[in-house]
Amino acid sequence: MAEEQNWEEANNHTLCANNCGFFGSPTTRNLCSKCYNDNCLKEQQMSTAKIAVENSLSPPQHQPETSSSTPATVSTDTLVADSVAELVAVKLQPRNRCGSCKRRVGLTGFTCRCGTTFCGTHRYPEQHACTFDFKTMGKEAIAKANPVVKAAKLEKI
Known part of the structure:
Protein backbone atom coordinates (compact mmCIF):
# COMPACT_ATOMS: atom_id res chain seq x y z
CA MET A 1 0.00 0.00 0.00
CA PRO A 59 37.00 38.37 47.51
CA PRO A 60 33.94 40.55 48.08
CA GLN A 61 34.09 43.73 46.07
CA HIS A 62 33.80 46.81 48.21
CA GLN A 63 31.55 49.40 46.64
CA PRO A 64 32.42 53.02 47.37
CA GLU A 65 29.88 54.76 49.52
CA THR A 66 27.91 57.52 47.93
CA SER A 67 27.09 60.80 49.54
CA SER A 68 23.35 60.22 49.19
CA SER A 69 21.39 58.91 52.14
CA THR A 70 19.76 56.05 50.22
CA PRO A 71 20.81 52.58 51.35
CA ALA A 72 22.72 50.39 48.93
CA THR A 73 20.63 47.69 47.31
CA VAL A 74 21.76 44.10 46.93
CA SER A 75 21.42 42.73 43.44
CA THR A 76 19.34 39.62 42.84
CA GLN A 93 27.44 17.26 54.26
CA PRO A 94 27.56 13.47 54.48
CA ARG A 95 24.00 12.10 54.44
CA ASN A 96 24.85 8.95 56.39
CA ARG A 97 25.87 10.67 59.64
CA CYS A 98 23.85 12.37 62.35
CA GLY A 99 24.09 16.16 62.29
CA SER A 100 24.45 16.34 66.09
CA CYS A 101 26.48 13.37 67.28
CA LYS A 102 28.06 12.38 63.91
CA ARG A 103 27.01 8.77 64.47
CA ARG A 104 26.45 6.63 61.36
CA VAL A 105 22.76 6.31 60.63
CA GLY A 106 22.73 4.28 57.41
CA LEU A 107 19.22 3.72 56.05
CA THR A 108 17.51 4.58 59.35
CA GLY A 109 18.41 8.28 59.28
CA PHE A 110 15.69 10.89 59.67
CA THR A 111 15.84 13.98 57.48
CA CYS A 112 14.51 17.04 59.28
CA ARG A 113 12.80 19.98 57.59
CA CYS A 114 15.94 22.01 58.25
CA GLY A 115 17.66 19.72 55.71
CA THR A 116 19.96 17.75 58.02
CA THR A 117 19.95 14.00 58.69
CA PHE A 118 19.75 12.81 62.30
CA CYS A 119 19.81 9.58 64.26
CA GLY A 120 16.83 8.29 66.22
CA THR A 121 17.89 10.17 69.35
CA HIS A 122 18.29 13.58 67.70
CA ARG A 123 15.44 13.36 65.17
CA TYR A 124 13.13 15.66 67.15
CA PRO A 125 13.51 19.44 66.67
CA GLU A 126 14.00 19.97 70.41
CA GLN A 127 16.94 17.56 70.47
CA HIS A 128 19.01 19.17 67.71
CA ALA A 129 18.14 22.91 68.01
CA CYS A 130 16.29 22.98 64.70
CA THR A 131 16.43 26.23 62.73
CA PHE A 132 13.20 25.55 60.80
CA ASP A 133 10.32 27.90 61.70
CA PHE A 134 7.39 25.55 62.36
CA LYS A 135 5.08 28.30 63.68
CA THR A 136 5.26 30.37 60.50
CA MET A 137 4.74 27.27 58.36
CA GLY A 138 1.66 26.35 60.42
CA LYS A 139 0.22 29.86 60.22
CA GLU A 140 0.69 29.91 56.44
CA ALA A 141 -0.96 26.51 56.08
CA ILE A 142 -3.97 27.61 58.16
CA ALA A 143 -4.26 30.89 56.25
CA LYS A 144 -4.17 29.04 52.92
CA ALA A 145 -6.72 26.42 54.02
CA ASN A 146 -9.15 28.95 55.55
CA PRO A 147 -9.47 32.05 53.37
CA VAL A 148 -11.36 35.03 54.77
CA VAL A 149 -14.89 35.13 53.39
CA LYS A 150 -16.81 38.40 53.53
CA ALA A 151 -20.42 38.43 52.47
CA ALA A 152 -21.89 41.36 50.58
CA LYS A 153 -24.07 43.59 52.76
CA LEU A 154 -27.74 43.94 52.03
CA GLU A 155 -28.98 47.31 50.91
CA LYS A 156 -31.56 48.99 53.17
CA ILE A 157 -34.92 49.67 51.64
Whole structure:
Protein backbone atom coordinates (compact mmCIF):
# COMPACT_ATOMS: atom_id res chain seq x y z
CA MET A 1 0.00 0.00 0.00
CA ALA A 2 2.94 2.31 0.62
CA GLU A 3 4.08 1.65 -2.91
CA GLU A 4 0.74 2.76 -4.30
CA GLN A 5 0.97 6.15 -2.57
CA ASN A 6 4.66 6.62 -3.40
CA TRP A 7 5.37 7.00 0.29
CA GLU A 8 8.96 6.61 1.37
CA GLU A 9 10.11 6.11 4.89
CA ALA A 10 12.73 8.55 6.03
CA ASN A 11 16.00 6.71 6.64
CA ASN A 12 17.60 9.52 8.60
CA HIS A 13 16.65 8.13 12.03
CA THR A 14 19.58 8.01 14.40
CA LEU A 15 19.72 6.36 17.77
CA CYS A 16 20.19 8.43 20.91
CA ALA A 17 23.80 9.38 21.63
CA ASN A 18 23.42 7.95 25.18
CA ASN A 19 22.55 4.52 23.76
CA CYS A 20 19.26 4.39 25.63
CA GLY A 21 17.49 2.72 22.68
CA PHE A 22 15.28 5.62 21.59
CA PHE A 23 15.71 7.80 18.53
CA GLY A 24 17.38 11.20 18.69
CA SER A 25 17.26 14.18 16.41
CA PRO A 26 19.85 16.73 15.29
CA THR A 27 17.94 19.54 17.03
CA THR A 28 18.46 17.83 20.39
CA ARG A 29 22.13 17.00 19.77
CA ASN A 30 21.21 13.45 18.65
CA LEU A 31 19.63 12.75 22.03
CA CYS A 32 16.12 11.50 22.76
CA SER A 33 13.79 13.88 24.57
CA LYS A 34 14.40 12.39 28.03
CA CYS A 35 18.19 12.37 27.70
CA TYR A 36 18.10 15.89 26.27
CA ASN A 37 16.04 17.20 29.22
CA ASP A 38 18.36 15.44 31.69
CA ASN A 39 21.38 16.92 29.92
CA CYS A 40 19.94 20.46 29.98
CA LEU A 41 19.11 20.16 33.69
CA LYS A 42 22.61 18.87 34.43
CA GLU A 43 24.21 21.76 32.51
CA GLN A 44 22.05 24.29 34.36
CA GLN A 45 23.01 22.85 37.74
CA MET A 46 26.68 22.84 36.78
CA SER A 47 26.55 26.48 35.68
CA THR A 48 24.87 27.62 38.91
CA ALA A 49 27.36 25.62 40.97
CA LYS A 50 30.24 27.10 38.97
CA ILE A 51 28.94 30.62 39.58
CA ALA A 52 28.55 29.90 43.28
CA VAL A 53 32.09 28.55 43.54
CA GLU A 54 33.51 31.52 41.63
CA ASN A 55 31.66 33.95 43.91
CA SER A 56 32.79 32.16 47.05
CA LEU A 57 36.44 32.10 45.92
CA SER A 58 36.61 35.71 44.79
CA PRO A 59 37.00 38.37 47.51
CA PRO A 60 33.94 40.55 48.08
CA GLN A 61 34.09 43.73 46.07
CA HIS A 62 33.80 46.81 48.21
CA GLN A 63 31.55 49.40 46.64
CA PRO A 64 32.42 53.02 47.37
CA GLU A 65 29.88 54.76 49.52
CA THR A 66 27.91 57.52 47.93
CA SER A 67 27.09 60.80 49.54
CA SER A 68 23.35 60.22 49.19
CA SER A 69 21.39 58.91 52.14
CA THR A 70 19.76 56.05 50.22
CA PRO A 71 20.81 52.58 51.35
CA ALA A 72 22.72 50.39 48.93
CA THR A 73 20.63 47.69 47.31
CA VAL A 74 21.76 44.10 46.93
CA SER A 75 21.42 42.73 43.44
CA THR A 76 19.34 39.62 42.84
CA ASP A 77 22.36 37.87 41.30
CA THR A 78 24.17 38.12 44.63
CA LEU A 79 21.17 36.70 46.49
CA VAL A 80 20.84 33.81 44.04
CA ALA A 81 24.55 33.05 44.25
CA ASP A 82 24.40 33.08 48.07
CA SER A 83 21.44 30.70 48.13
CA VAL A 84 23.16 28.36 45.65
CA ALA A 85 26.31 28.43 47.78
CA GLU A 86 24.24 27.47 50.84
CA LEU A 87 22.64 24.60 48.90
CA VAL A 88 26.05 23.37 47.76
CA ALA A 89 27.28 23.50 51.37
CA VAL A 90 24.27 21.50 52.55
CA LYS A 91 24.79 18.88 49.84
CA LEU A 92 28.45 18.47 50.81
CA GLN A 93 27.44 17.26 54.26
CA PRO A 94 27.56 13.47 54.48
CA ARG A 95 24.00 12.10 54.44
CA ASN A 96 24.85 8.95 56.39
CA ARG A 97 25.87 10.67 59.64
CA CYS A 98 23.85 12.37 62.35
CA GLY A 99 24.09 16.16 62.29
CA SER A 100 24.45 16.34 66.09
CA CYS A 101 26.48 13.37 67.28
CA LYS A 102 28.06 12.38 63.91
CA ARG A 103 27.01 8.77 64.47
CA ARG A 104 26.45 6.63 61.36
CA VAL A 105 22.76 6.31 60.63
CA GLY A 106 22.73 4.28 57.41
CA LEU A 107 19.22 3.72 56.05
CA THR A 108 17.51 4.58 59.35
CA GLY A 109 18.41 8.28 59.28
CA PHE A 110 15.69 10.89 59.67
CA THR A 111 15.84 13.98 57.48
CA CYS A 112 14.51 17.04 59.28
CA ARG A 113 12.80 19.98 57.59
CA CYS A 114 15.94 22.01 58.25
CA GLY A 115 17.66 19.72 55.71
CA THR A 116 19.96 17.75 58.02
CA THR A 117 19.95 14.00 58.69
CA PHE A 118 19.75 12.81 62.30
CA CYS A 119 19.81 9.58 64.26
CA GLY A 120 16.83 8.29 66.22
CA THR A 121 17.89 10.17 69.35
CA HIS A 122 18.29 13.58 67.70
CA ARG A 123 15.44 13.36 65.17
CA TYR A 124 13.13 15.66 67.15
CA PRO A 125 13.51 19.44 66.67
CA GLU A 126 14.00 19.97 70.41
CA GLN A 127 16.94 17.56 70.47
CA HIS A 128 19.01 19.17 67.71
CA ALA A 129 18.14 22.91 68.01
CA CYS A 130 16.29 22.98 64.70
CA THR A 131 16.43 26.23 62.73
CA PHE A 132 13.20 25.55 60.80
CA ASP A 133 10.32 27.90 61.70
CA PHE A 134 7.39 25.55 62.36
CA LYS A 135 5.08 28.30 63.68
CA THR A 136 5.26 30.37 60.50
CA MET A 137 4.74 27.27 58.36
CA GLY A 138 1.66 26.35 60.42
CA LYS A 139 0.22 29.86 60.22
CA GLU A 140 0.69 29.91 56.44
CA ALA A 141 -0.96 26.51 56.08
CA ILE A 142 -3.97 27.61 58.16
CA ALA A 143 -4.26 30.89 56.25
CA LYS A 144 -4.17 29.04 52.92
CA ALA A 145 -6.72 26.42 54.02
CA ASN A 146 -9.15 28.95 55.55
CA PRO A 147 -9.47 32.05 53.37
CA VAL A 148 -11.36 35.03 54.77
CA VAL A 149 -14.89 35.13 53.39
CA LYS A 150 -16.81 38.40 53.53
CA ALA A 151 -20.42 38.43 52.47
CA ALA A 152 -21.89 41.36 50.58
CA LYS A 153 -24.07 43.59 52.76
CA LEU A 154 -27.74 43.94 52.03
CA GLU A 155 -28.98 47.31 50.91
CA LYS A 156 -31.56 48.99 53.17
CA ILE A 157 -34.92 49.67 51.64
